[in-house]
Amino acid sequence: MHRRLIVPSALAASLLLAIPASAADYAPGAPGIGDPYYPASGNGGYDVSHYDLRLKYQPKTDLLEGTATILATTTQNLSRFNLDLGLKVSEVRVNGKKARFTATGDHELEITPATPLEKNRSISVVVRYAGKPSQLKIGGWTAWHRTPDGGVAAQEPDSAVWWFPSNDHPLDKATYDVSVSVPDGTQAISNGVLQSQSSRLGWTRFNWRSDKPQASYLATLAVGKFDITTDKTDKGLPVLNAYSKDLGANAGAARASIERTAEVAEWLEEVFGPYPFNALGGYVPNVTSGYALETQTRPFYSPRQFANGANVSVVVHELAHQWYGDSVSVDGWKDIWVNEGFARYSQWLWSEKEGEGTAQELADYVYAQHPADDPFWTVKPGDPGPDKQFDLAVYDRGALALQALRNEIGDEDFFAVLKGWPTAYAYGNAEVGDFVRYAERVSGKPLAGLFDTWLYQPTRPAAPVAAASRIARSSAATANPVQPKSWQKIAATNTIHDHGHDH
Numbered sequence: 307m308h309r310r311l312i313v314p315s316a317l318a319a320s321l322l323l324a325i326p327a328s329a330a331d332y333a334p335g336a337p338g339i340g341d342p343y344y345p346a347s348g349n350g351g352y353d354v355s356h357y358d359l360r361l362k363y364q365p366k367t368d369l370l371e372g373t374a375t376i377l378a379t380t381t382q383n384l385s386r387f388n389l390d391l392g393l394k395v396s397e398v399r400v401n402g403k404k405a406r407f408t409a410t411g412d413h414e415l416e417i418t419p420a421t422p423l424e425k426n427r428s429i430s431v432v433v434r435y436a437g438k439p440s441q442l443k444i445g446g447w448t449a450w451h452r453t454p455d456g457g458v459a460a461q462e463p464d465s466a467v468w469w470f471p472s473n474d475h476p477l478d479k480a481t482y483d484v485s486v487s488v489p490d491g492t493q494a495i496s497n498g499v500l501q502s503q504s505s506r507l508g509w510t511r512f513n514w515r516s517d518k519p520q521a522s523y524l525a526t527l528a529v530g531k532f533d534i535t536t537d538k539t540d541k542g543l544p545v546l547n548a549y550s551k552d553l554g555a556n557a558g559a560a561r562a563s564i565e566r567t568a569e570v571a572e573w574l575e576e577v578f579g580p581y582p583f584n585a586l587g588g589y590v591p592n593v594t595s596g597y598a599l600e601t602q603t604r605p606f607y608s609p610r611q612f613a614n615g616a617n618v619s620v621v622v623h624e625l626a627h628q629w630y631g632d633s634v635s636v637d638g639w640k641d642i643w644v645n646e647g648f649a650r651y652s653q654w655l656w657s658e659k660e661g662e663g664t665a666q667e668l669a670d671y672v673y674a675q676h677p678a679d680d681p682f683w684t685v686k687p688g689d690p691g692p693d694k695q696f697d698l699a700v701y702d703r704g705a706l707a708l709q710a711l712r713n714e715i716g717d718e719d720f721f722a723v724l725k726g727w728p729t730a731y732a733y734g735n736a737e738v739g740d741f742v743r744y745a746e747r748v749s750g751k752p753l754a755g756l757f758d759t760w761l762y763q764p765t766r767p768a769a770p771v772a773a774a775s776r777i778a779r780s781s782a783a784t785a786n787p788v789q790p791k792s793w794q795k796i797a798a799t800n801t802i803h804d805h806g807h808d809h
Contacts, residue, residue: 332422335387337414339475343639343692344463346411348475349388352378352429356480359470362487362509363494363529365456368438374471376431377480383425386418390474390522392444392467393437400431412444413467413474431471439468451593454552456492456529458591460599460606463639463695466522476635477735479519487511488529495528495548497603499585516602517584519733521635526601528591539568539586546604548589556590559612564588566618570625570656577655578626579725582633582732588621596801600627600649611799619653619792620799626652629728637735642695643687643761644736646803647704648724653796654705663790666776669709672702673778674787678766688738688761696803707760710775714756715749723748 335351338344358375370393390413398407400419407417415433423429439450439457449461450468459469466472486494487509498516505511516525532548539545547564549557571586585603596610598620605624611617630652631645654665663671676682685699687707694700712720723745730744742757756775759767773779778787 332383332385334385334416335382337388337411339473339477341475341477341638343695344475346414347390347464347639348478349390349473351382351384351387352380352473354378354473354478354480356482357470357472357525358483358485360485361469361527363457365489365492365529368440368452368457369436370439370457370469371436372434372470374431374433374435376433376471378429378431378473380423380425380427380429384419384423386416387423389415389417389431389433389471390467391415391433391435391471392442393435393439393469395433395435395471397434398431401429415471433471435471442468451591451595453530453550453592455531455550455592456488458526458528458530458593458606460526460528460601462523462599464523466525469527470525472522474522476521476523477637479521479635479733479735481518482514482516482520482525484514484516484525484527485511486514486527486529491531492529493532493534493548495526495532495589495604497524497526497585497601498583499544500546515584518582518602518633520602521632524600524602524632526599526604526606528589528606530591532589532591535565537568539572543581544585546585546587548587550590550592550609552592553590553609556609556612559614559616560590560607560609562616563612563618563621564590564607567621567625570618570621571628573656573659574622574625574629574652577652577721577724578629578728581628582728583628588624597804598624598799598802600624600631600645602628602632610801614798617795617798619656619795620802622653622656623649623799623802633733634728634731635735637737637740639692639695640689641737642690642700643704643707643738644741646696646700647687647708650701650705651708653792653799654709657790657792657796660792662792662795665705665709665712667788667790668793668796669706670778671787671790671793672706673766673772676766680766683766684764686762686764688757698800698803701800701803703760706777707757710756710760710777711745711753713776714753715745715751719749 339348356377360373362371392413398405403420405419440452449465451458459465466474484496488494494512496514501513531551535547537545583603587604590607595608599606626649630648654668657663682699685694685697687700687704
């Protein structure tokens with residue numbers, strides 16, 4: 307028998323390799339991702355790449371049963387980590403092995419894997435859960451809409467915790483497969499492309515795929531009885547629109563608006579560049595809310611958006627978000643202007659295109675409408691605070707800032723910025739400051755002062771300052787503003803940001 311000779315240095319090295327990192331090297335992931343507006347949102351220690359959600363929903367009882375498979379990569383040595391979920395969990399597995407778990411706070415699921423997780427490792431997490439989303443209240447409100455024939459998840463800044471476990475913050479985007487089983491005669495609508503549909507033993511399963519990075523609040527689920535229209539754009543993009551069968555008097559106006567989705571998207575491509583996702587569409591469930599939401603590829607519209615007739619302006623707003631808000635998302639919720647200021651300005655550009663008032667005329671009208679003592683001017687669109695995040699000023703004053711920018715740098719550079727920005731930051735996240743610096747690079751002009759005036763000062767820009775930005779240049783225009791023809795339609799979408807809670 308031959309014995310292998312191991313020299314001391316080799317022996318020491320082999321022993322070092324055999325000794326695992328000490329427990330002190332592993333720590334829990336943070337219970338929040340670090341957003342100052344919403345400290346409990348999201349989690350630290352890992353980055354999700356994909357969600358596979360396999361669900362079953364019974365409209366009669368509002369019972370949702372789910373198995374979520376989450377693929378992620380650790381960003382630190384983890385002893386445990388959190389997911390955001392409000393429903394009751396029955397089992398968790400990490401890398402195939404059962405893990406300990408406990409529910410804490412309003413929506414934290416603390417998971418302790420059987421063995422600690424090393425940094426930069428791919429992991430799989432399987433969570434089995436069930437519950438009635440409409441019975442889940444967090445901070446006294448719910449993101450789940452109960453409807454006469456089902457339920458809908460669509461809310462901002464949070465909705466995921468009512469129906470699937472996630473790292474619930476826009477900083478951690480992922481791709482999605484959503485498979486939903488519902489009783490025959492009922493449909494399940496989600497993001498992206500309908501991959502397949504099959505029926506068995508009284509239940510129909512719908513399989514949806516969203517193949518580009520998507521923030522968790524932009525994931526949507528709608529179960530009910532819908533009339534569905536399908537089509538394809540000239541470029542072959544699938545278009546699917548869905549309308550609840552019981553929209554009543556709003557049904558015609560809703561269809562007359564949303565059936566123009568492909569037309570609006572084609573126009574927006576001229577302004578913002580290529581459409582960034584794999585599907586188009588919209589849906590109108592029978593909910594009592596008044597807002598709309600840019601759920602990715604398939605915006606959610608409340609029927610009340612069409613109570614006064616067709617309104618394509620709201621479609622323009624939500625589709626503009628597919629570039630500004632969905633593809634390029636907020637870095638933190640304080641950066642909401644990079645979503646809403648641009649979506650509102652797209653409505654002004656649509657008005658300009660339709661000959662119903664130029665963006666300049668709309669900017670002049672907004673400025674004149676709000677005197678210096680109007681609280682409108684105390685809201686800072688560049689950092690409005692969580693209580694004013696969806697204030698009208700974020701939208702209208704936010705759009706004013708863009709008209710001021712357009713006047714400062716000229717149309718050629720301005721529209722180069724609008725088109726270049728969604729490409730430069732595609733599928734990522736950005737701060738307001740990132741946009742300012744990008745506009746400076748494209749235009750070659752210093753712009754910090756302009757954005758400070760229009761986005762950050764809690765006062766109305768004085769008339770000479772506004773005039774320098776070519777906003778309401780004459781005193782007569784300020785004293786007796788002429789209302790642009792499109793104003794009523796745009797103002798009718800102001801409830802777009804009334805999300806029904808004080809989160």
